[in-house]
Amino acid sequence: MKIVVLVKQVPDSGAERNLRADDNTVDRASANNVINEMDEYAIEEALRLQEAHGGEVTVLTMGPERAAESIRKALSMGPDGAVHVIDDALAGTDALGTSKVLAAAISELAPDLVISGAESTDARGQVMPHMLAERLGFAALTGARKLTVEGSQLTVERQTEEGYEVVTAATPAIVSVWDTINEPRYPSFKGIMAAKKKPVATKSLADLGVAADQVGWAGAATTVLSHSKRPARSAGQKVADSGEGGVALVDYLSSEKFV
C-alpha cells in the first residue's frame, strides 16, 4: 500500500503565538516551530499500516524553508521519504489555495491512502481533508479514532459529538485522525541517523503545474484585515479555604445569579 502522510509545521501551541504586524500572517520566525500534533498520530498510523501490510510511506509538507526541520523529524520516526512543496509565491496562501497545491502533489504521488491530522493547532480548520477529497475524488473518512484495512477496504470509527460512527470506503481515500487513534513512537537514535539520508524531493509550483496566481496573496480567497491581542483576563478574587471554601464558592455563584 502506498501511503502519503500530510505533515504541517506549526508554531508550538504551548508557547505564546502571534500574528505579524505587517502582513497578518503567522509569526513563524519568533516561534518554536514543531510538527502539528495530530500529524504525529497520522505518521504513527501510516507506519503501523506499513508494518502490517507493507508498502511505502511518504511525508508531504507544504511550507517555507524552515519546514524542512519538521520533515526530518517526521522521517526520523520511520517514513521512507518526503516531498516538500516550497515556493516564494506560496506566501499568503489560504486553506483553499493550500488544498490546490497539496492535491496536485498528491496526484503526482498517486497513493492508495492519504493520512492527515484531523486539524492543525494553528488554523484549527478541520477543512483540509475534505477539501482534498473533493479535489481528488477520493473517499474521505475523517475524524478517525480507529482505522482497519482489509485489502483495499477501509473501515473507520469516526468520533462524533454523540459517540461514534462506523464509516467504510475503498481506496483511494483520505483518512484524518484524532489523538485517540494510537500512541506515536519516539524517534530512535538509529531513526534520527537514518532520516538524514532519506530522500526529500523539493517541488516548486511550476513542478506541480499550479499557476502562481492561483495561490499566495494573489490567489487568496480570504483576507485578514486586522488583528489584536485579546485583553488578558485578569485574576479576580481568590480565597483560601479554611473550612468554609465551598460556602464561599456558593456565595460567589449566588452573587452572580448562578444559583
Place this chain on the structure above:
Amino acid sequence: MAEVLVVVESSGGTVKKVTLEMLTLARSLGEPAAVVLGAPGTAAPLVDKLGEYGAVKVYAAESTEIDEHLVAPKATALAQLVKAVSPAAVLIGSTQEGKEIAGRLAVKLDNGVLTDVVELAADGTATQVAFAGSTIVKSKVTKGLPLVTVRPNSLTPSPAAASPSMEPVEVALADTDKLAVVTKRVAEAKGARPELTEASIVVSGGRGVASAENFKIIEELADLLGAAVGASRAATDSGFYPHAFQVGQTGKTVSPQLYIAVGISGAIQHRAGMQTSKTIVAVNKDTEAPIFELADFGVVGDLNQVVPQASEEIRKRR
C-alpha cells in the same frame, strides 16, 4: 432582502442551539432561510422551532443517500442550493461536520471560507478568535460570498417568530458523493446532561480529581447547577473520564456563561478550549496554579473538601 442560508444541526428531532444562534445572527444580515440536510422526515419536526427564531423558509434536502454517506452529499446539496438562490451568506456550525461541509463547499464554489467565526457584520467582516483565545482577528472572504462556520455559544439566541414555508430541494448526487458509507451510528451514554459545547454552565475536573470514581463529586455539582461535565486532557488520558468530554485545544471548545475548573492547573492548551467563558471559577490546592490568573473567583483548597461542601450548600439554599 437576500436570503441568508443557515445549515441546520439537529439531533433526535431537536434543533441544536448553535442553529438558533445562527438564525439570530442571520437576521442581522438578511432573511434567514434554514437548510435541513438529512434522511427523509428530518425537516418536519424542526420547522416550528426554526420559525420561532425567524426562519422564513425551510429548505428540506432529504434523501436516504444524504444520510447514508459521509459529508460529501450534504456539500453537494448545499452547493446546488447556493447556485439556485444566490444567498447573501452561508452560515454553518463550527462543528466537526460543519467545518467539513464548509471545506467541500468552498472547493465546489471556488469560494473563500472562514472557520470559528464569533461575529459577522453586514459588510461581511468576520471576527475570529485565534491562538487559544489570545488573538482577535478581523477577516473577510474576498472571493465569493461570505461562507463562514459559526462557533457555538458566540451569541445569545433570541426568538423572532416567523411562519416558514417548507421547500423541498431535489438533489442530484454524483458517484463521488457516495464513496464513504456510514454503516452504523453509536450514541455513547451521555445521560441527561446538556451537550458540552452548548451548556451555559460547565464543571470540569482535572488530574487533581485523582480517580474515575471521584469524578462523582464533579458530576454532583454539575447536576445541581444543570451543567455539563468536562475534563482536562490529563484526566481523560488517565482514564478518569471519557475522551469525548475533553476541553481544550485537542478537545472541545466551550464558551459558557460559567466555567468551573476543579483540580486543573490551567495549561495553555486547556485554556485554548475555555478562555472565552464569561465567568471562570477555579478550585485548586496550589495557590500558584496558572488557572487562577484567569479566574474571576478562586478557592485555594482541597477539592475533596470544597466541592462536596459547595454541593451541600446549594442543596441547603434550595
